[in-house]
Amino acid sequence: MTIRRKITNSSIKxxxxxxxxxxxxxxxxxxxxxxxxxxxTYYLYYRLNGKQQNYKIGTHPEITSVQARDVAKLAHASVVKGIDPHETRKQHKEDEKLARLSTLEAFLDNQFTKWYMAQYPKSGDREIKNLKKNFRKLLxxxxxxxxxxTVERLRTEMMNGKASNSTINRRITTLKSAMSRAVEWEVIEKHDLKKVKALQEDNSRIRYLTFEExxxxxRDLSARDFxxxxxxENGNRHRQDRNYPLLPDLSNKTFADHLEPLVILAMNTGMRRGELLSLTWADVNxxxxxxxxxxxxxxxxxxRHIPLNQKAKSALLNWKLDxxxxxxxxxGENHQPLKDFKKSWSALLEKAEIVDFRFHDLRHHFASKLVMAGVDLNTVRELLGHGSLExxxxxxxxxxxxKAKAVNLL
Incomplete structure (x- = not known):
C-alpha cells in the first residue's frame, strides 16, 4: 500500500x-x-525526454530524510535544466575512480615502482620507500x-630538520623522476618541478688517513683479530669443561671475522660499501x-673492472679459505649478503683514536693515495667509477x- 505524507524522520519511523x-x-x-x-531506501522519480527514471538517493539511516530531501531537490533541479541525474552520477563515479588512480601514491604503486626497480635493481626498493617516507604529505x-x-615548502621543512643539501637533492631528484614519467606516460599533461633548483652541495670534503692514522x-685491526x-679459545675451553657444544675454532683462520678483509679491500680498491657487500665469489678473478x-x-x-694489488688479492684468497x-x-645470516658492520667499525675507530672518519672515507683514502703517487686523474676516475671527471x-x-711542473714550463 502506498501512503502520502511529508517524508520526515518522524514519518519514516x-x-x-x-x-x-x-x-x-x-x-x-x-x-x-x-x-x-x-x-x-529514498528515491526520486522523474521523466526526461519521454524516459521514466527512478534515481536512487540512499538508504536509511545511513542518510537521513533531511539529507535525502536535499539530494532530491538538487536532482530535481538538474531534471528541470534537462540534465539527467543518472548520467551525472555515472560521470561523478568515473571522476572519483580516475582521481583515486591518479594520486601520487597510486601512480607509484601501479606504474612507477615497477619501472624504477627495473632501472635500478639494487637501490630501487630503498629509494621508493624513502620517496614515500620523505613525501608522505604528497601521497x-x-x-x-x-x-x-608545494615541494619548496616541504624542502624548507627538510632543511630545518638538518638534512644535508646532497640528501635533499637526492630526494627531490627521485620525486622529479616520478613526475616526469607521469608526463611521459600521459598520466598528466605537465609539471613545473623544474623550477625547484638543486641546492648547492659541498663536495669538497676529502678525508683520508694520515700515515700515522x-x-x-x-695495528688495531690485527689486535682486534687476535x-x-x-x-x-678461552670460551671453548670454558664450554669444554662443562660439556657444552663448542663454537667454531678460529685459531686456524687468517681472519677472525669479516671486518679486516672488508677494510683491506676498501683501502686497496676504492669500492663503495654497497659494492663490497654485493660481491659474489664469481665476481673475483x-x-x-x-x-x-x-x-x-x-x-x-x-x-667496471678493478685490478687487485697484492694486499687485496692476498686478503681475498685467505678470506675465501676462511x-x-x-x-x-x-x-651474513641465512646465506644472504652481510647487511651491516657499523658497530664493529665504530669500535675499531674508537680503539685506533681516529675521529671524523666514515667507512666511505676509505674510498677517498684510496683515491688520494693514487693521486699523491702521481696517477693521472682519468685513471683514478675509471677506478672509482665516476661518471664524469668533475x-x-x-x-x-x-x-x-x-702544478709545480706546469709553472716551471714558463
Whole structure:
C-alpha cells in the first residue's frame, strides 16, 4: 500500500512493511520504499525526454530524510535544466575512480615502482620507500596538483630538520623522476618541478688517513683479530669443561671475522660499501687479478673492472679459505649478503683514536693515495667509477708536483 505524507524522520519511523511506499507531499517524485526486511531506501522519480527514471538517493539511516530531501531537490533541479541525474552520477563515479588512480601514491604503486626497480635493481626498493617516507604529505594528492611551491615548502621543512643539501637533492631528484614519467606516460599533461633548483652541495670534503692514522688502523685491526680469536679459545675451553657444544675454532683462520678483509679491500680498491657487500665469489678473478663490480650493483649503473694489488688479492684468497663454500664474499645470516658492520667499525675507530672518519672515507683514502703517487686523474676516475671527471677533480690539489711542473714550463 502506498501512503502520502511529508517524508520526515518522524514519518519514516512510522513506515511499516505493509505500507510498501511513502510518497512525499511537497516534492514531486520524492519517495521512500521499505523492503520485506524493513530496509528503507529514498528515491526520486522523474521523466526526461519521454524516459521514466527512478534515481536512487540512499538508504536509511545511513542518510537521513533531511539529507535525502536535499539530494532530491538538487536532482530535481538538474531534471528541470534537462540534465539527467543518472548520467551525472555515472560521470561523478568515473571522476572519483580516475582521481583515486591518479594520486601520487597510486601512480607509484601501479606504474612507477615497477619501472624504477627495473632501472635500478639494487637501490630501487630503498629509494621508493624513502620517496614515500620523505613525501608522505604528497601521497594522497593528485599528480596534477603537485607543484613547485608545494615541494619548496616541504624542502624548507627538510632543511630545518638538518638534512644535508646532497640528501635533499637526492630526494627531490627521485620525486622529479616520478613526475616526469607521469608526463611521459600521459598520466598528466605537465609539471613545473623544474623550477625547484638543486641546492648547492659541498663536495669538497676529502678525508683520508694520515700515515700515522693508517698505521694505527692496521695495528688495531690485527689486535682486534687476535683478541677475538683468544676470546673464542678461552670460551671453548670454558664450554669444554662443562660439556657444552663448542663454537667454531678460529685459531686456524687468517681472519677472525669479516671486518679486516672488508677494510683491506676498501683501502686497496676504492669500492663503495654497497659494492663490497654485493660481491659474489664469481665476481673475483684470482687468475687475472681483477674484481668486477656489476652494473646492477654500481652507483653509476655501469660495470667496471678493478685490478687487485697484492694486499687485496692476498686478503681475498685467505678470506675465501676462511669462509669455505659461500656465494657472497661477505655473507651474513641465512646465506644472504652481510647487511651491516657499523658497530664493529665504530669500535675499531674508537680503539685506533681516529675521529671524523666514515667507512666511505676509505674510498677517498684510496683515491688520494693514487693521486699523491702521481696517477693521472682519468685513471683514478675509471677506478672509482665516476661518471664524469668533475667528481674526480676534487682530488687534483693532492698532486702539487703537477702544478709545480706546469709553472716551471714558463
Amino acid at each position: 512510522e513506515l511499516h512493511i505493509s505500507d510498501s511506499r511513502m510518497n512525499d507531499t511537497e516534492l514531486s517524485g520524492f519517495h521512500a520504499r521499505i523492503s520485506a526486511k524493513g530496509r528503507i 594522497p594528492m593528485q599528480l596534477r596538483d603537485i607543484n613547485a611551491a 693508517e698505521e694505527s688502523l692496521k 683478541r677475538i680469536k683468544k676470546d673464542r 684470482f687468475e687475472r687479478e681483477v674484481v668486477t663490480v656489476k652494473a646492477a650493483n654500481a652507483k653509476s649503473g655501469k660495470t 669462509c669455505g663454500q659461500t656465494h657472497w664474499v661477505f655473507e 667528481m674526480t677533480l676534487r682530488y687534483a690539489h693532492l698532486a702539487p708536483e703537477h
